[in-house]
Amino acid sequence: MKKKEVSCKEVMHHICDSLGEDLNSPKCTNIKEHLDNCPSCQKYFNSVDSTIQFYKKYNVQLDDKGHQRLLSVLGLDTDGKE
């Protein structure tokens, strides 16, 4: 399975690291073979990745009023005066 610039080896390393397995262990080899040939698992992997991307891209900005309120709460709203 290939996705973006991440290589299969990296994916496998991550999976097998989580499992506490070596990359060439029978369990890891079986997982790789399964992933290569299983559209369902590939979709599942993609949907977990999309879940992370959704939350990563959902950002909010602190506006200028929020910044000023923060400085006021902290007693720092003195325009740099010491």
Added chain:
Amino acid sequence: MINTSNNITEEHLIEEARNGSKTALAQLVKNYEQTVFNFAFKVCRNKDRAEHAMQETFLSMIKSLNQFSGKSKLSTWLYTIVSNHCLMLARSQKKYDYTSIENDDGLIEDKNVIDWKYSPEKISENDELKTILDEAIKKLPPDYRIVFVLRDIEGLSTQETSEIVNLSVPAVKSRLHRARAYLRNELNNTLGK
């Protein structure tokens, strides 16, 4: 993730702030306010509560700056403080009906593996999608939410995350796995074609 590329300047700012410079303190706050606010929002899912958590975080920072040893990064220290404030806020609220995900059963099922009708690129222009994301993550217990946001959203390592939330590395991996699977299932139920 908080940008720490300017460590020399940051060390200098911390030193100046400890010596009473309000200008240095204001600069430190400015450097991190957006990241702390965004992190707090991603955990609280409410702008007012996020702003409150951010204010409490910087009040704590100012109060304890003399105790900051510099052994960890300032960013790591701030993540620890804001995480604790977010947890305290969550606990002080009227009890929310979080979903228990202590048990793995049913989190990963090989049925219903379907394509989704939206891609992550659509998030900025779609308020309905934002509501769906908010509602899904609000059901996740806050301590799981924090692990998910630190590790997957902020991009911290498992080791850094474990130090911030005071859990072992295996416990962080376990919580992350469950949080990912739970959120993925929730979104799959709503976004599946």
